[in-house]
Amino acid sequence: MTSALPLCIIGAGSIGRRHIQMATESPAIQLTAVVEPHPETRAALAGQGLPMVASIDDVPTDTRACIVATPTPDHCPTSLAALDRGWAVLVEKPIADTLDNARAVARTAADKGLPLITGHHRRCHPFVQAAREALREIGPLVGLQGLWSLRKHDSYYDVPWRRLPGAGPLATNLSHEIDLLNVFAGLPVEVTALTSSAARGLEIEDTASLAFRFESGALGSFLISDAGASPWAFEAATAENPAIAPSGEDYIRITGTLGALAFPSLTRWGASGPGEVEWSRPLLRHDAPTFPRVDPLRVQIDRFAACLDSGADDVLCQPRDAIAALEMTLATALSGLTQRPVRRGEVPGHFKGVLT
Numbered sequence: 001m002t003s004a005l006p007l008c009i010i011g012a013g014s015i016g017r018r019h020i021q022m023a024t025e026s027p028a029i030q031l032t033a034v035v036e037p038h039p040e041t042r043a044a045l046a047g048q049g050l051p052m053v054a055s056i057d058d059v060p061t062d063t064r065a066c067i068v069a070t071p072t073p074d075h076c077p078t079s080l081a082a083l084d085r086g087w088a089v090l091v092e093k094p095i096a097d098t099l100d101n102a103r104a105v106a107r108t109a110a111d112k113g114l115p116l117i118t119g120h121h122r123r124c125h126p127f128v129q130a131a132r133e134a135l136r137e138i139g140p141l142v143g144l145q146g147l148w149s150l151r152k153h154d155s156y157y158d159v160p161w162r163r164l165p166g167a168g169p170l171a172t173n174l175s176h177e178i179d180l181l182n183v184f185a186g187l188p189v190e191v192t193a194l195t196s197s198a199a200r201g202l203e204i205e206d207t208a209s210l211a212f213r214f215e216s217g218a219l220g221s222f223l224i225s226d227a228g229a230s231p232w233a234f235e236a237a238t239a240e241n242p243a244i245a246p247s248g249e250d251y252i253r254i255t256g257t258l259g260a261l262a263f264p265s266l267t268r269w270g271a272s273g274p275g276e277v278e279w280s281r282p283l284l285r286h287d288a289p290t291f292p293r294v295d296p297l298r299v300q301i302d303r304f305a306a307c308l309d310s311g312a313d314d315v316l317c318q319p320r321d322a323i324a325a326l327e328m329t330l331a332t333a334l335s336g337l338t339q340r341p342v343r344r345g346e347v348p349g350h351f352k353g354v355l356t
Ligand SMILES: NC(=O)C1=CN([C@@H]2O[C@H](COP(=O)(O)OP(=O)(O)OC[C@H]3O[C@@H](n4cnc5c(N)ncnc54)[C@H](OP(=O)(O)O)[C@@H]3O)[C@@H](O)[C@H]2O)C=CC1
Pocket: 010, 011, 012, 013, 014, 015, 016, 035, 036, 037, 038, 041, 069, 070, 071, 072, 074, 078, 092, 093, 094, 119, 120, 121, 159, 171, 172
């Protein structure tokens, strides 16, 4: 990289502040502005020496890129406004609230020749990339079972947009899981979902039980909940998010014809000798490998800066994958509402998680 990338951050909420920390720590970034409409938040952060502005119109003109960390329904208008200014965009996940909006943003970025990355930052962990290799060791994928269950603090839902369609554990949390599945096994082609709001009583779901079919014929199931307390979730397993207590417990189990893999530890079971792998013979346990510990948001922002120079990146989430993750996330919501399986291609472009 030749010089630090002049970048602004739009939205100084919970994830925006983590991006601010990464931007101020990274030599690859020169933070030109933080856009935050809320006057008190703005004043508090200005007091810490941050370059706060109230509107995207007040961002210094030498800015070349931005991180969009606003509520999900705002991702599309703000990303379009940023692309219109000629900025490269790293937009938080999901890429947008609807497929129509996601495609409009992707089209605009492509027309302008500007990078558009979506913040599926888990890809930036070394063990996520290593999981692809480990999966080759267990033979063709047969099935996968995941359990993501963390009880969010009740005040999390004091923020109005988080109680409405566009938020909820499907849009907010499952979208990461679907992107991970895509990295591991390709995108599911069909989903059947049961959703429930019984625990919190909000308009959006708090819990969902999902069954997936992959193109290869492999199947998967997932229970996701932000009401049920448990040690089983990506963030608890990996300690990647300082706001979430670590547990170190695996939360996904994957089976193949030749063995099995637990994620994220990558503990693997495989043949204990020559000959057929079958149920009378014990499986040999291969203990979890170790990986360098990274902050995935820091790796993501550094790779984003680098790809403005190089024009390419094979780890970060490009528009096609981001739209695919959104499609299957919305498919789960649609399946829950209609109580029928939903296949790829069946989610209406305007669907945002509620039937109108
Ligand atoms: N990758 C990850 O690990 C995570 C990603 N996310 C994603 O990030 C997004 C934001 O979530 P979260 O941080 O929890 O949300 P918050 O509500 O905590 O923060 C959003 C911030 O954006 C501000 N804002 C709203 N509209 C605009 C606008 N048009 N321009 C500038 N600022 C605006 C809000 O101000 P005000 O309060 O005044 O409305 C608020 O400060 C979501 O899409 C979510 O899915 C969230 C958490 C983790």
